[in-house]
Amino acid sequence: MSLPSAEDVHALLNAHRSIRSFRDQPIDDALIDRVLVDALHGSSSSGNLNLVSVIKTRDRERKSRLCELHFGQPMVEQAPLVLTFCADSYRTRLWLAQRGARLGFADLLSWHVASFDALILAQSAALAFESHGLGICYMGTTLHSMREIADFLECPTNCLPATSMVVGWPAEAPPQRDRLPGRAWIHDERYxxxxxxxxxxxxxxxxxxxxxxxxxxxxxxVERMAEHGIESLAQFYTSKIKYDPDLFAQDSARLEALFRERGFLV
Ligand SMILES: Cc1cc2nc3c(=O)[nH]c(=O)nc-3n(C[C@H](O)[C@H](O)[C@H](O)COP(=O)(O)O)c2cc1C
Structure with a gap:
């Protein structure tokens, strides 16, 4: 099998757009699993431990419930597939116990190790889905509803959702979104x-x-921005109607309690 050219990879990366509107058409199950298996093969994994689990949600009623947990973002209900990428050391700990090895991976560092694996896998899967003409959108609300999503998906101890992604056949073709220019974030030798x-x-x-x-x-x-006295993009970002720092503080405290309860903060 020949490698895709650098030009192909350049084109794939530049074709990325988050897709939030989908055609009512299922995705073949074999295609989903092939993409996920390929994505894991194509992703580096800390210690090659593969501290990840991915939960597919396709059932309409279950998607409706997930949609509520994702703050009612309509694409969760509309997309034929919702993937929840979990940081998971539960399976690995069972294996260690079964082999009489010392238990590990139940601390904050392990949450990071496992969640990095989950996020790297998610992005590999995103690219692979996009190479098939499918569209994706990450769901950051996973972090805010982590406990509720974990319970709904019946995640065991030491297994928590790190991110989610909706996947489907695009019903929109939005323009490419800008990014900060390279000179803002690429540093030479030192910060x-x-x-x-x-x-x-x-x-x-x-x-x-x-x-x-x-x-x-x-x-x-426009009305809501005026009501909140928002006059610039910077003011919008940390206002009550976008990434409210008070909500972030509350949800951070909830996350800390959850990590403690579910074996990632001992
Ligand atoms: C971790 C993560 C969480 C995100 N969560 C959401 C979300 O909850 N809702 C949404 O509409 N878009 C979400 N996005 C998509 C971003 O808004 C999007 O990537 C960004 O605006 C850039 O647009 P683009 O992906 O089309 O280039 C998320 C993206 C990432 C990486």
Whole structure:
């Protein structure tokens, strides 16, 4: 089998767009499993321990419940497939116990090791799905509803959802989203702190395009932004209607309790 060319990889990466609207058409089960198995083969894995589990949700009623847990984001219900990528040392700990080995992987460091494996796997799967013409969107709400999603999916101790992804045949073709320019985040030899002028230059373009995009998304958004006194993209991001720092603080405390309870913080 010949390797894809650098040009193919460049084209695949640049074709990425998060897809939030899907055709009502299932994905062949063999294709899903092939992509996932390939993705694990194509992903580095800490110690090659493969501290991951992926749970497929396709049943309509179960997707509806997951949709509620993902703050009602409609694509969770609409997409034919929802994948939940779990950081999982439960299976490995069973294996260790069964072989009379010393138990491990039940601490905060192991949560990171396992969740990195899960995220690396998720991104490999994302690229593989996209290479088949499928569209994906990550669900960051997984972190906010981790306990509820874990319980709904019957995850055991030492197994928690790290991220989720909806997958399906795209019913939209959005334009490519901008990213920060390379000079904002690629450093040479040592970290180079940005000056106020650098911040203006690095964020300038997205402050115009991002602001317009969010305001154009839903007609009621302009009203809501005005109600909250939001006058810029930066103010929007940490407002009550986007990534509210108070909600993040509350959910961080909930996560800490969950890690303690489910064997990732001893
Ligand atoms: C970890 C993670 C969580 C995300 N969570 C959500 C989400 O909950 N809802 C959503 O609509 N998009 C979500 N996204 C998609 C981002 O909004 C999207 O990647 C970003 O706006 C850039 O757009 P693009 O992927 O089309 O290039 C998430 C992306 C990542 C990486």
């Amino acid at each position: 180079c702190k940005p000056t106020p002028a650098d911040i203006d230059a690095h964020f300038g373009e997205r402050e115009v395009r991002g602001w317009e995009r969010y305001r154009a998304l839903k007609p009621e958004m």
